[in-house]
Amino acid sequence: MGPFLRVAWLVMRKDLTVEFRSREILATTLFFALSAVLVFAVALVKEGRTVVDAAAGILWVAIAFAGTLALGRTFERERYTDTLQALLLAPADRPAIYVGKLLGIILMIGATEVVIVPLVAFLFQAPLFDHTLRLIGIIILGTVGFAAVGTLFAAMLVRARSRDTLLPVLLYPITIPVIIAGVRGTSALLSDPADLAMAGFWTSLLAFFDAVFLVLALWTFEPLMTES
Amino acid sequence: MRRLRQWILMSAFVLATTPALGAMQPAGPAAQDGFVPASQLPPATEQLPATPLVAAAYAFMWVATLAYVFLLWRRLAAVDRELTTLRNEIGGKP
Amino acid sequence: MQRVFVPAAALCALMFAVAPFLVVGAPYESTMGLVQKIFYYHAPAGMTMFLAAFVSGIASGVYLFRGSRTGDRIAAAAAELVVLFGAIVLVTGPLWGRKAWGVWWQWDARLTSSLLLWMMFVAYLLVRRYGGPGSEKLSAAVALFGMANVPFVYVSVNFWRTLHPKTSVVSTLQPGMRGPFWFCVGAFVLLFVVLLISRVRLAQQLADLDALYLQAGDRASA
Numbered sequence: 001m002g003p004f005l006r007v008a009w010l011v012m013r014k015d016l017t018v019e020f021r022s023r024e025i026l027a028t029t030l031f032f033a034l035s036a037v038l039v040f041a042v043a044l045v046k047e048g049r050t051v052v053d054a055a056a057g058i059l060w061v062a063i064a065f066a067g068t069l070a071l072g073r074t075f076e077r078e079r080y081t082d083t084l085q086a087l088l089l090a091p092a093d094r095p096a097i098y099v100g101k102l103l104g105i106i107l108m109i110g111a112t113e114v115v116i117v118p119l120v121a122f123l124f125q126a127p128l129f130d131h132t133l134r135l136i137g138i139i140i141l142g143t144v145g146f147a148a149v150g151t152l153f154a155a156m157l158v159r160a161r162s163r164d165t166l167l168p169v170l171l172y173p174i175t176i177p178v179i180i181a182g183v184r185g186t187s188a189l190l191s192d193p194a195d196l197a198m199a200g201f202w203t204s205l206l207a208f209f210d211a212v213f214l215v216l217a218l219w220t221f222e223p224l225m226t227e228s
Numbered sequence: 229m230r231r232l233r234q235w236i237l238m239s240a241f242v243l244a245t246t247p248a249l250g251a252m253q254p255a256g257p258a259a260q261d262g263f264v265p266a267s268q269l270p271p272a273t274e275q276l277p278a279t280p281l282v283a284a285a286y287a288f289m290w291v292a293t294l295a296y297v298f299l300l301w302r303r304l305a306a307v308d309r310e311l312t313t314l315r316n317e318i319g320g321k322p
Numbered sequence: 323m324q325r326v327f328v329p330a331a332a333l334c335a336l337m338f339a340v341a342p343f344l345v346v347g348a349p350y351e352s353t354m355g356l357v358q359k360i361f362y363y364h365a366p367a368g369m370t371m372f373l374a375a376f377v378s379g380i381a382s383g384v385y386l387f388r389g390s391r392t393g394d395r396i397a398a399a400a401a402e403l404v405v406l407f408g409a410i411v412l413v414t415g416p417l418w419g420r421k422a423w424g425v426w427w428q429w430d431a432r433l434t435s436s437l438l439l440w441m442m443f444v445a446y447l448l449v450r451r452y453g454g455p456g457s458e459k460l461s462a463a464v465a466l467f468g469m470a471n472v473p474f475v476y477v478s479v480n481f482w483r484t485l486h487p488k489t490s491v492v493s494t495l496q497p498g499m500r501g502p503f504w505f506c507v508g509a510f511v512l513l514f515v516v517l518l519i520s521r522v523r524l525a526q527q528l529a530d531l532d533a534l535y536l537q538a539g540d541r542a543s544a
Contacts, residue, residue, distance in 0.1 A: 149467065156463060161454035169448060173441045174467050177474035180482055201481065209474055216470055223386045224459050281421050285360040285414040286342075289367070292413075293513070296406050300520050307527045314534050 004099075007092045011100025015074070016107065025073045026111055033066035033116050041123055055126035056186035060142070060179050062116055067109045067146050068168050071154040074105060079158045088225055098221040102151045109143050131189050134199055138189070141206035142182035145213060146175050152217040156224045181206045331516045337509035344502035357421040362502055364414040366510040368436060371407035372472075374400045374514060375439055378446075379469030382462035391529070392522075394458050397465055399521035401446045403514055408440035431480035438475050442468035 019025055040058040078084040087097055117139065121128040128135055153170050157163040185202030188195040345362045378400035385393035415433060416426045427433070442464060449461045 152463070156460050157453075159454070159456055160449070160460060162452045166445075166449060166453065169445050170464055173438050173445065174471050176438055177471065177478040180478040184478075184482060205474070205478060212470060212474075213467070216467065220386060220463055220466065224463055227456065279356065281357055281417045282359055285417045286363060288413045288417075289363050289410050292406060292409055296402075296517065297520075300517070300524060304520070304524050304527065307524065307531055311527065311531055311534065314531070314538065318534070318538050 004093050004096045007096035008099040008103065011087070011097055012103040012107075015101065015104035018077075019104075019108065025070055025077075026108060028073070029066050029070045029108065030112050030115055032069055033062045033112050034119065036062045036065050037116060037119060037123065053187070055120055055124035055128070056183045056190055058124070059117065059120045059186060060182045062120075063109065063113060063139075063143065063182075064146065064172070064175070064179060066112050066116070067105075067143070067150060068171060070108050070112070071105060071147075071150045071171075072164060072167055074101075074108070075154040075158050084155070084158055094222040094225060095218045098151065098155070098218060101155065102147055105147045105151050106143055109147060110140075113139060113143065126190050128186075128190065131194055131196075131199075134196070134203070135186065135189055138182060138185040138199070138203055138206065141203060141210055142178050142185075145178040145206055145210045146171075148210060148214045148217050149174050152221060152224070155221070177209055178206065181209070327516065327519050330512060330519075334509060334512040334516050337505065337512060341502070341506050341509055344505055348502045349496055349498040357418055360414050360418040362506045363510075364411060364418060365503070366507040367407045367410040367414065368432075369507060370510040370514045371404055371411055371436065371439070373511065374403040374407060374518075375443065375465075375469060375472070377518070378404060378443070378465045382465035386459065386462045386466070394462065395522050395525035395529075396518070397462060398446075398450060398458075399518050399525060401443045401450075401461070401465060402521060403517055404443040405440065405447060406517075407510075407514070408436065408443065411436055412440060429479065429482070431476050431482075434479040435472060435476045439468065439472060442471070 037058055040054070040061065044054045044058070075084070078087075088094070090097075117128060117135075120126060150167075150171050154167055157166055157170075160166060181202040185199050185206070188198040188202065341362070345359055348359075348362070378397045381393045381397035381400060383393075384390050385397060415436075419428065420426050446461045446464045446468070449464055450457050453460050
């Protein structure tokens, strides 16, 4: 277990160090998410006011879009510098590399969410912080699920053609349960007497999804990255 | 001989549709529509004729399936031809 | 395989020739009338679509973890059939629903699961076509993840909304309807098997062709 975690930690540290030097992906993803939220806010205006119930939906769509962007850019960077190849050549447990990259991606999307969630609360007067802990739980579990599938697909698409369009094409259908659960869970927390039971259900579903797909991703990472 | 058998099978598939279309028509206006309990249906749908929908559904199924079979057929035939030509050119190599 | 093919195809054609007569002879459903007859092709197509997805997923797993080329070919063939049968389900469903429920589409569990499954296998085909070299493995992952995803989609949409005739439509079928229904299921499954065999054969032939070209070297003119 030790070496596995160490490799994952090292990979994650490498990603974050590279990112902090330029902060390119972080900045662009953040501003992309901001513009997405604004576009939706404007699009869903009714009689001069934004539709309040749309808050949960807009939040998760923004997370999904920003996440896809972050994934694409991170692996594009890997491809450009050919470092993914180098990583795979290293005598390290392949799944550990996957976990390292996953953690990096989660942190990057998380950093975006730290800005987006309060923004959505502000723009839509949504009482997102009434049940902060539960909300954080749903957002974290949703992000992990989205990133788990996304990291695997983005990694395997690195050497493919049309990788930019194929990533969303593959990712969105598979992460629909995450989006549904995230939106409905957040929505349950936002409703007037907050529906904690439903929120709990969606949180458990997310946890289950995360578990299943993390295992699936860890299992298939090795054969997928190996050229036959 | 194999080619002939394949053509027979193809035609059997195509011919299978004809009695289907024939059998469908008379069943359509079989007075059932008049006896559907009105309370169960919202008013709008009572005016929708069912026959074109049913016909369209079955027709689509057949068109899609036969289109696929046809495309598969053509590709198989083309590859067959290429394989034979190639094998002859190489002169019987395994 | 080849010996099974001809009798299977003949039987399949025969079953489809007979099916419409059985469908016409089946009792009318009391509320929906004629339009319910679409059910006899719609539901079996749906079952076959899920069968095809299952086959594709398993075959993909075998290909990924055992390196079996045949597994890859079966997976790809089954994926095409998921798209075919899925298209049938997604077109016949709304045609039925328009008359029976008054709307073309509803976001209920079964319809949405079917749509998403269909989309995932369209994505499978897109990856194979446009993914460039090494896309066989990528598409295998898509099939595996797609298959694993089905229960999640179903559960999440189920708790989100539901309108579809209750899941146990099959067990609550009138006795007079069961015969034609299961007959059609048999016909569709047989159709799936026949098409699968043909498509896998095509893939094998293409592989043979490639091998021959390699063998011949420059002697093979394009």
